[in-house]
Amino acid sequence: MANGGSVPEKVAWILVRDGRVLVTRSHGRDRFYFPGGHREPGESDGETLVREIDEELRAVIDPDSMVHFGTFDIGEGHPDHGPFRMICYTADHSGELTPSGEIAEKAWFRHADRDRVSAVDALAFDALHRAGRLS
Template sequence: MADDVPEKVAWVLLRDQRVLVTRNHGREVFYFPGGMREPGESDDQTLVREIDEELQTVIDPGTMVHVGTFEVPPGHSERGPFRMICYTADHEGPLSPAREVEEKAWIGYADRHRVSYVDSLVLIALHERGLLS
């Protein structure tokens, strides 16, 4: 992160033109599963670790495909500007909420009001590509 903008690596799991999102304990807004890099981690290492921690499933890093990188400008997030780097990837195992994740949901484009600002940008992009109903 050469420009010092924090980065989240997120998983975009699509099924039947719906996408998986999660909601943390004590929150009302849903987010794409994933998280911030630990020092020295690559995108694939971050995604594998975060998804195992949040949903108890194993990401196959060899199947990761970059969906897009989405920027949050100043004033659109309580945490300030940041970017979210999104990937699709195959997985093996259950999708069982764990740790800070209270629930998971499958949402469509019409549900974009239920997600954070940056996540809504991803939903719009997926909808424009015909991947989300």
Template sequence: MDNEKVAWILLRDHQVLMTRNQGREVFYFPGGKREPGESDSQTLVREIDEELQTHIDADSMVHFGTFEIPAGHPERGPFRMICYTADHRGPLTPSMEIAEKAWFGYADRDRVSYVDSLVLQALHERGLLH
């Protein structure tokens, strides 16, 4: 699928890391689109290094879920976001493209995109997000 993102879920104290790009109001899970020939792990390692200047441990990646917006949906459908948890090494330092990083709880779901709100809902339902 062309309209697809590989995203990172980093949880701490029942909150999840979100980022906001320069010029945007809405927050998103860090991550991005594959380069030609990249695997999910290669994409996640590259994107998180580019966005937050930290190293993802690809061997620790665990698929959390795949979330989709159907065709015709008002917010960019069709779209698929493949989400992973993973350990990292190093500080979380936003790059030039990232205006802000923040730790969100379930109550912050109105500040994220539609597909990201689906992930927040799933985290909440599993007792991982308060």
């Protein structure tokens, strides 16, 4: 965690196509999440995103194409969990989006599907919708 461990963080990938955004669901979970994950000690956001997307979807992120989309926080005592911070980036990739063993399912969601994602992901869904990127 880049913030000294005070708030758990995830680095997430935002991939939008045709008004839908890519989400994944882990085995044993009901909610969908943006692909990505937690930093390993000493990793930058770019290194984390490259590693996590390779692990989860067997795709290669181009770190030079990463653009910060937004940082989203939920506070202490939130019904899902809290506090929690998600740092979101768009980025180009190469390779097919093939779920690994840790991913049960990938899907392409519209804004209307936001009730199927975690609370922090729903904040990003709203920002994508306000920006006209998510139908």
